[in-house]
Amino acid sequence: MEHWLTTIPPIAVYLLVAVLVGIESLGIPIPGETILVFAAILSSRHELAVSPHAVAIAGILGAVIGDSIGYYVGHRWGTRLFAWLERRFPKHVNDDLIAYAEHEFVRWGIYAVFFGRFIAILRIFAGPLSGSLHMPYPKFLAANVAGAVCWAGGTTYLVYYLGTVAENYLKGFSYVGLAVAVLFGLLGSTLLRRKVERQVEAFAAQRKGTDPAS
Structure with a gap:
């Protein structure tokens, strides 16, 4: 494993981050955040020559460009796009989730664009x-860029720092250090995702006039 990691060209890591984060931002439910976290972990391993700054920049560019393309696609095709996503990714996209997201975006406007960047299902x-x-x-672009900088940059440097600290204090257990960095890097987003999932369920129940606890 150690040898294989050292053979990964840094440019390949940056391109993978930019492309996959961009695809997720287009509206395709793939784990862009997981790729970003993994790349940040690699950057904390100094023998791999992966730069955390380049990882952060790749994540920011992927998010901004992907969201901008997604904006155009939504503006041009709108309802047809969401119907296609429901058919293509039924486990990740459904009418309740789309209705909840639309409700939040109408309610909060550009703030939903900024804070939605930190929540996977939004x-x-x-x-x-x-x-x-x-x-x-x-207005969308301003919130999009600000959210991308805080999300991609913040995630990268947080995981990089945690990975570096873990490696320094767990030199004999480097993979334990990586696991610690992964757990801390994903914990916050996981808690946010679960909270939003409960909110989606409550919103769906309200729309249907039923008790969410039933």
């Missing part, structure tokens, strides 16, 4: 929903 809708709701693009 992150994929930021661009397409903003476009379909005809949010002014300059």
